[in-house]
């Protein structure tokens with residue numbers, strides 16, 4: 451179970467973008483988080499994945515309260531999460547070939563390289579694996595970022611607008627990779643997005659930001675946004 455209890459978070463303690471938000475995902479459950487641009491979804495998703503320290507509140511990962519964020523999170527908790535962001539070019543080291551990008555988390559933990567299966571799962575050929583980020587499309591790079599997120603077999607996936615920049619067929623392919631992984635591993639999913647149709651089809655349950663956090667956001671959660 452992944453529990454976010456009373457999370458207040460942001461970038462300025464005097465004006466948090468997320469205020470007292472609680473959300474619980476059952477083990478293996480997939481939850482879509484839908485909301486307008488700028489309301490704080492990504493901030494909450496980053497708190498959930500232990501990448502952003504909240505100003506207040508508690509994150510409980512499979513029964514254990516998180517006591518550190520980012521590199522200070524205990525390894526067992528950090529590696530419980532696989533995270534994919536919207537813009538693969540911001541989260542991929544431009545110097546790495548896709549093969550090495552996917553293997554990054556495996557190297558950091560001393561695990562043996564075993565990316566063949568991952569590359570096959572996300573549909574990357576040997577030719578593409580040998581290229582660097584500037585030599586592939588956004589969709590191909592996002593496939594590599596998804597493979598990297600799955601490399602340590604996380605129990606939780608956080609997909610923050612993973613498909614927002616992609617065409618329909620690449621979106622379908624990546625969603626299908628995530629769902630195959632979840633079926634085989636029983637992993638839970640928090641999928642952040644703007645597209646109610648996609649999230650409705652993809653997830654067990656869709657939560658609207660306005661219901662979750664009526665008082666959150668820089669202007670109190672009442673902004674108009676794309677896709678809502």
Ligand SMILES: Nc1ncnc2c1ncn2[C@@H]1O[C@H](COP(=O)(O)OP(=O)(O)OP(=O)(O)O)[C@@H](O)[C@H]1O
Pocket residue numbers: 461467485486487488489490491492493494668
């Ligand atoms: N690093 C940062 N420093 C300061 N403010 C930030 C930072 N990141 C985000 N914000 C602000 O926090 C608010 C919430 O941002 P967040 O990215 O969580 O929203 P979002 O709902 O995910 O938006 P989108 O759907 O557009 O990605 C926004 O007003 C944004 O400008």
